[in-house]
Amino acid sequence: MFMHMTFTVAVAGASGYAGGEILRLLLDHPEVRIGTLTAHSNAGTPLGAHHPHLRALADRVLEPTTPQALAGHDVVVLALPHGASGQVAAELEALGEDPVVLDLGADHRLVDAADWEAYYGSPHAGTWTYGLPELVVGDTHQRARLVDARRIAVPGCNVTAVTLGLQPGVAAGLLDTTDLVAVLAVGYSGAGKSLKPHLLASEALGSAAPYAVGGTHRHVPEIAQNLRSAGAGDVRTSFTPVLVPMSRGILATATARLAPGVEADDDALREVWTAAYADEPFVEVLPAGQWPTTAMTAGANTALVQIAHDARVGRVVTVTAIDNLVKGTAGGAVQSLNLALGLPETLGLPRNGVAP
Ligand SMILES: NC(=O)C1=CN([C@@H]2O[C@H](COP(=O)(O)OP(=O)(O)OC[C@H]3O[C@@H](n4cnc5c(N)ncnc54)[C@H](OP(=O)(O)O)[C@@H]3O)[C@@H](O)[C@H]2O)C=CC1
Ligand SMILES: CC(=O)N[C@@H](CCC(=O)OP(=O)(O)O)C(=O)O
Numbered sequence: 029m030f031m032h033m034t035f036t037v038a039v040a041g042a043s044g045y046a047g048g049e050i051l052r053l054l055l056d057h058p059e060v061r062i063g064t065l066t067a068h069s070n071a072g073t074p075l076g077a078h079h080p081h082l083r084a085l086a087d088r089v090l091e092p093t094t095p096q097a098l099a100g101h102d103v104v105v106l107a108l109p110h111g112a113s114g115q116v117a118a119e120l121e122a123l124g125e126d127p128v129v130l131d132l133g134a135d136h137r138l139v140d141a142a143d144w145e146a147y148y149g150s151p152h153a154g155t156w157t158y159g160l161p162e163l164v165v166g167d168t169h170q171r172a173r174l175v176d177a178r179r180i181a182v183p184g185c186n187v188t189a190v191t192l193g194l195q196p197g198v199a200a201g202l203l204d205t206t207d208l209v210a211v212l213a214v215g216y217s218g219a220g221k222s223l224k225p226h227l228l229a230s231e232a233l234g235s236a237a238p239y240a241v242g243g244t245h246r247h248v249p250e251i252a253q254n255l256r257s258a259g260a261g262d263v264r265t266s267f268t269p270v271l272v273p274m275s276r277g278i279l280a281t282a283t284a285r286l287a288p289g290v291e292a293d294d295d296a297l298r299e300v301w302t303a304a305y306a307d308e309p310f311v312e313v314l315p316a317g318q319w320p321t322t323a324m325t326a327g328a329n330t331a332l333v334q335i336a337h338d339a340r341v342g343r344v345v346t347v348t349a350i351d352n353l354v355k356g357t358a359g360g361a362v363q364s365l366n367l368a369l370g371l372p373e374t375l376g377l378p379r380n381g382v383a384p
Contacts, residue, residue, distance in 0.1 A: 035065040035369060038098045038127075040116060041107030043067040043090055045217050046132045048079040049358035050105055055084055057376030059369070063101045064252075066093040070114075078221075082212060086361040095119040103128045103365060107358075108221075110134040114153030117179075125155065128368050129179050130361045131156060134246065136181035143249035146340045159364035161189060161373065162308055164199045164258040168238075175369040182364065185356025186212055186247045186269060189280035192311055192331045193255040193346035196304035198258045202292060203284040203344060205260040207209045208276050210251070210267045210282040215274040215322070218352045243270060276348045277322025297344060303332070309374050310363065320349035323383035327351060329359030330379050351381070 037054055041047040042065035054060045065075055067090040076086030091097040094110075098104050098120055104127045114135035120127075136156035138144045144152040156179035161171035165242050173227040174180065183191070190210045197203040213236075216227055225231065239244075245267050248270075252263035286292060292300075298316060305311040311331045314320060320332035329349045338345050357378055366373050 033059060034061050034301040035059055035102040036061050037103040037105060038064040038066070038101040038291060039105045039107060040066045040093045040098060041068075041132075042075060043070040043073075043078040043221070044107055045106070045353060045355045047107035048082065049353040050107060050132070051075075051079065051085060051363055053358055053362050054378055056080065057377065059371055062137050064091055064097050066091045066097050070095055074343075091294055095123045095125070097121055099125050101127050103130070103369075105130045105132065105361065107132045110148065111150060117153070120303075126178065127228065128365065130159070130182055131180070132182045132361055134184060134250075134356055136179065137183060137250055138381045139253060140249070145252075147246045147249055148221070157236055157336045159360060160191065160254070161184060161363055161367060162194055162195075162311055163254055170257075171367055171373070174364050175370070177364070180361070180364050180368060182357060182361045184247045184250055185218055185278055185350065185352035186214065186245070186267075186280065187250045187254065188356050188360060189278045189331065189350050190247075190251050190265075190267075191258075192283050192350075193280055193282045193333055193348035194255060194284065195258045196301040197284065197297070197344060197346070198260050199304065200300050201362070201384050202287055202290050202300065203296075204287045205255055205263045205284065207266040208263065208282060208284050210265055210280060211333075212269045212281070213272045213277075213279040213322070214269045215277045215352055216271060217275050218356075225251050232271065233273050235273065238268055241268055241272060243267065274322060276326055276351050276353055278350050278356060279320065279322050280348045281345065283338075283345045284346060285342055286337075292337060292344075294336050294341075301333060303334050310377070310379065320335070320347055321383070322351070324381045325349045325351045325355070326381045326383060327354060328356045328379055328381040330361060330381070331355050354378075360381060
């Protein structure tokens with residue numbers, strides 16, 4: 029049993045998609061009181077102008093994102109563009125504040141500063157405790173490190189899907205990680221709420237569009253970092269995201285050759301994946317023959333996984349569906365926050381999607 033306590037949570041970037049989604053979840057979280065909400069260009073406007081579905085907070089006026097506005101809370105959520113979150117976190121610390129800070133952006137995810145500089149082209153802000161409880165770390169899981177953590181770097185949404193799909197096979201030594209191929213169907217909310225001409229409905233509806241092709245996507249080093257944590261040596265991933273006309277969701281198809289000398293059929297693979305996630309509240313391997321869809325995970329903090337062996341080409345095929353805004357961002361953040369605060373990991377988090 030845990031002691032009931034109320035934690036005050038400030039959300040920076042509350043006008044955006046990730047900020048709005050964590051507010052949706054926190055409004056139904058029994059141990060949380062929502063404190064200051066901030067924005068940037070939309071400071072001074074009411075939250076209801078940006079998230080009409082969050083009716084209980086409709087009249088809350090967004091303050092400018094300053095360390096002073098975020099001070100005095102138990103928890104601060106940074107739902108800001110990368111670069112901005114590192115700066116705000118440093119300013120908050122300079123003020124002598126030590127809340128639990130969740131960075132939903134990329135600034136504190138990577139361990140290797142050279143990786144950061146190569147993919148983001150700016151100085152590295154530092155490395156925080158990585159917020160993927162299910163990540164395999166040697167003989168244990170990342171959740172052990174999240175208990176009592178004060179600074180949490182929430183993973184990228186594409187990374188979450190690819191990591192959860194491949195990780196059991198990597199941890200069991202079944203996969204050749206030097207030849208990974210990941211192709212993802214990605215919903216538009218992943219790109220954030222700010223106006224981008226190629227995301228206008230007139231451009232995007234009825235069309236599928238690849239982006240960050242040819243190994244340039246910023247999630248490539250983060251995937252490698254996670255799979256190395258799970259036991260891989262060299263990790264090489266061909267990573268291609270494809271925007272598809274849906275507002276939420278990621279369907280990640282990640283494939284790999286079996287490691288030299290390993291033989292496995294569908295049933296053997298399913299046994300490994302199922303055992304790996306048997307105790308996970310938010311990762312499910314579907315029954316044989318059933319494949320994940322994004323609709324099955326919409327609104328839920330659940331990742332759905334299926335595996336097959338394509339014997340003709342000698343590749344293991346994993347398919348993983350998540351809601352980018354829930355398990356891929358805000359839900360994963362609340363899951364890690366629960367661990368950091370000593371609360372049950374599943375508190376306030378939906379497991380079932382809203383399909384159709
Ligand atoms: N969307 C997703 O599926 C995912 C997002 N993330 C990460 O979460 C973070 C937020 O993303 P998302 O909500 O989608 O983005 P949005 O564009 O929807 O929201 C961005 C938020 O940050 C504020 N903001 C913009 N520029 C600045 C600045 N220079 N300084 C301070 N605040 C600023 C905006 O305020 P205003 O409205 O006032 O301009 C807005 O509140 C990003 O780092 C993103 O990479 C991670 C995983 C998935
Ligand atoms: C559709 C779209 O653009 N999606 C984003 C995913 C958002 C995310 O995870 O971003 P960060 O790692 O920067 O936090 C992308 O692929 O970059």
